[in-house]
Amino acid sequence: MPDLSSIIDRDPRFHALQRARSRFAWRMAAVVLTCYYIFILIIAWRPALFAIALTPGTVVTVGIAYGLGMIALSILLTGLYVWRANHEFDPLNQELLDEATKNSLR
Amino acid sequence: MKKSSARMAAVLAALMPGLAFAQAAVSPPTNVNAIMMFLVFVAMSLGITYWAAGRTKSTKDFLAAGGSISGFKNGLAITGDWASSAALMGIAALIYTTGFDGLIYSVVPFGAWPLMMLLIAERLRNLGKFTIADIVTLRLARAPVRSLIASASLAFVVGYIIVQMVGAGTLISNLFGIKYETAQLVIGVLIVLYVAFGGMLATTYVQLIKAVLLLAGATLVCGLVLQRFHWSLEGLYSAAVTNYPGGSKVMQPGGMLPDPVSAISCGVMLLLGGASMPHVLMRFFTVPDAREARKSVFYAASFIGYFYLLTFIIGYGAVAFVMKDPQFLDATGAIIGGANMAAIHLAMAMGGDLLLGFISAVAFATIVAVVAGLTIAGASAISHDLYANVFRHGQATDTEVVKVSRIAALLLGVLGVVLGMAFKGQNIAYMIVLPFTVSSTVFFPILILSMYWRNLTTTGVVTGGWLGLATAVILLVLGPTIWQEILGNPAPIFPYKYPALFSVTISFVTMIVVSLLDHSPRAQTERAAFNDQFVRSQTGLGAESAAQH
Numbered sequence: 286m287p288d289l290s291s292i293i294d295r296d297p298r299f300h301a302l303q304r305a306r307s308r309f310a311w312r313m314a315a316v317v318l319t320c321y322y323i324f325i326l327i328i329a330w331r332p333a334l335f336a337i338a339l340t341p342g343t344v345v346t347v348g349i350a351y352g353l354g355m356i357a358l359s360i361l362l363t364g365l366y367v368w369r370a371n372h373e374f375d376p377l378n379q380e381l382l383d384e385a386t387k388n389s390l391r
Numbered sequence: 392m393k394k395s396s397a398r399m400a401a402v403l404a405a406l407m408p409g410l411a412f413a414q415a416a417v418s419p420p421t422n423v424n425a426i427m428m429f430l431v432f433v434a435m436s437l438g439i440t441y442w443a444a445g446r447t448k449s450t451k452d453f454l455a456a457g458g459s460i461s462g463f464k465n466g467l468a469i470t471g472d473w474a475s476s477a478a479l480m481g482i483a484a485l486i487y488t489t490g491f492d493g494l495i496y497s498v499v500p501f502g503a504w505p506l507m508m509l510l511i512a513e514r515l516r517n518l519g520k521f522t523i524a525d526i527v528t529l530r531l532a533r534a535p536v537r538s539l540i541a542s543a544s545l546a547f548v549v550g551y552i553i554v555q556m557v558g559a560g561t562l563i564s565n566l567f568g569i570k571y572e573t574a575q576l577v578i579g580v581l582i583v584l585y586v587a588f589g590g591m592l593a594t595t596y597v598q599l600i601k602a603v604l605l606l607a608g609a610t611l612v613c614g615l616v617l618q619r620f621h622w623s624l625e626g627l628y629s630a631a632v633t634n635y636p637g638g639s640k641v642m643q644p645g646g647m648l649p650d651p652v653s654a655i656s657c658g659v660m661l662l663l664g665g666a667s668m669p670h671v672l673m674r675f676f677t678v679p680d681a682r683e684a685r686k687s688v689f690y691a692a693s694f695i696g697y698f699y700l701l702t703f704i705i706g707y708g709a710v711a712f713v714m715k716d717p718q719f720l721d722a723t724g725a726i727i728g729g730a731n732m733a734a735i736h737l738a739m740a741m742g743g744d745l746l747l748g749f750i751s752a753v754a755f756a757t758i759v760a761v762v763a764g765l766t767i768a769g770a771s772a773i774s775h776d777l778y779a780n781v782f783r784h785g786q787a788t789d790t791e792v793v794k795v796s797r798i799a800a801l802l803l804g805v806l807g808v809v810l811g812m813a814f815k816g817q818n819i820a821y822m823i824v825l826p827f828t829v830s831s832t833v834f835f836p837i838l839i840l841s842m843y844w845r846n847l848t849t850t851g852v853v854t855g856g857w858l859g860l861a862t863a864v865i866l867l868v869l870g871p872t873i874w875q876e877i878l879g880n881p882a883p884i885f886p887y888k889y890p891a892l893f894s895v896t897i898s899f900v901t902m903i904v905v906s907l908l909d910h911s912p913r914a915q916t917e918r919a920a921f922n923d924q925f926v927r928s929q930t931g932l933g934a935e936s937a938a939q940h
Binding site for chain 2: 289290291293294299302303306310311313314317318320321322324325326327328329330332335336343344345346348349352353355356357359360362363364366367370371375378381382
């Protein structure tokens with residue numbers, strides 16, 4: 286394989302794509318970590334917050350609701366990334382690969 | 392012969408319920424329903440193994456199912472790997488005994504999923520071939536890095552297998568009315584058959600079937616629980632509050648994470664460790680490309696998330712229906728068979744003997760399948776990492792690697808049985824600390840730094856990895872669980888149950904500092920190779936594709 290890797294590496298569009306994808310991924314990872322750490326730290330430091338009833342009169346606590354919410358959020362964020370990667374990043378990526386292959390054959 | 396005895400057992404099964412009930416108070420009866428249903432699973436899985444064995448020739452077939460699994464199937468198989476008996480019975484047991492705190496084990500590990508997708512899965516798929524060590528050795532030195540990762544993988548696999556085998560022993564002797572030792576042998580023989588003959592293809596399908604059974608069984612139990620409360624979660628939780636000795640405490644955090652350090656450390660362990668488990672990550676090599684890998688993550692995350700949601704219902708359902716039912720309690724009022732039986736008793740309370748039998752069979756199948764998944768991960772560490780790349784310096788032939796994989800599977804099966812017999816009676820969810828700590832301490836830093844950080848060098852990885860691993864093991868031994876509870880010393884030397892925060896920090900910091908100080912010619916070459924690796928990891932250039940058959 287003629288050095289496709291360095292052809293792509295010199296392409297500014299590759300770096301734009303890679304930066305956009307990384308920024309998106311790291312931001313979402315930060316959201317996930319923050320939400321989970323809030324959960325963990327409340328349990329450790331302020332468990333009373335999670336013992337509060339969600340609405341007056343129910344036995345369901347804020348903690349249970351937060352826990353359920355975390356599971357839903359994780360599925361959602363995973364889905365969001367997969368959707369964007371398959372619909373937006375992948376076609377751009379394929380374009381880069383195809384063009385680099387063409388250029389290397391010239 | 393086999394057929395007629397099976398028919399007889401089926402007839403017996405029809406007559407059994409009353410009999411089984413009468414015996415329950417004395418000793419666990421032989422549960423014919425459960426055994427029959429488990430035998431159906433065994434027959435199916437062995438059929439699949441036979442089919443898969445004919446298609447398993449090359450190393451790529453053996454360790455990566457030829458790269459031929461679709462995203463959906465792989466998602467189910469990963470669900471099978473993830474949803475172990477610890478998840479089914481351990482979490483229910485924890486909720487049964489500690490209430491809300493048990494949910495920590497449902498909620499927090501799941502955070503590993505988005506992290507795995509966002510930071511690891513895609514790049515791993517683009518760079519690797521069979522094991523997580525592959526991605527590192529594109530630019531780092533083969534032998535030292537592979538030795539480290541393979542050793543850590545084996546520590547991970549063996550620790551995890553112990554958890555499963557211990558769970559199996561308690562459960563199966565309670566449920567099936569067969570001996571602890573018999574149960575261990577059955578599991579040992581089955582996994583060796585699946586893995587040694589059917590390789591990754593058989594293991595994948597066994598996991599897939601088991602995942603479907605597990606999801607179906609758990610859904611059924613939850614449906615029956617909620618139906619009793621006219622589909623009201625509020626009703627279920629109210630009943631749990633009424634039954635629980637501490638009343639509304641069942642809905643509130645208790646003392647599982649007693650201090651902030653333990654809490655942060657437990658979070659580091661579950662989130663980072665969960666995102667980098669070798670037996671899960673190696674499944675990304677069984678799909679044709681990064682796109683299918685992504686899909687499989689999403690399917691897996693959806694199924695696993697759904698399963699964790701069900702644990703909210705199963706755990707509290709057990710509090711509501713098992714805790715005050717004399718049928719499930721011994722003379723002192725304690726739950727028969729220990730808290731790990733909570734989910735199983737709940738099945739009995741909801742659906743009688745038939746559901747009990749089904750859930751028991753699913754639980755047994757779960758253990759067998761998870762141990763099989765771990766065994767193939769262990770076998771890949773031995774054959775691909777250690778044998779082919781360290782001892783034979785990449786010169787081993789395909790046939791040799793497959794042969795070593797099969798032998799490794801046999802050895803791991805024997806080891807699993809031996810260890811299963813050696814350990815007994817621990818709460819299975821707690822014992823998961825070892826593998827998760829190893830995973831977060833060794834695999835996560837190596838994966839992240841090698842994929843994202845140009846300056847990482849072999850010396851950095853090796854120093855940091857071994858130091859982190861040693862720290863993890865030493866702190867675990869000196870901590871409350873082993874030093875105090877198991878070895879019987881009056882006080883632990885290291886005060887925290889979860890050493891991950893410390894071992895992960897040591898691992899990361901050492902890798903970074905040593906790499907920065909590394910000015911050797913090899914380090915220069917390794918840094919220079921980063922651009923190429925980076926492009927490949929991002930674009931999938933030169934990535935492994937599906938095997939041609």
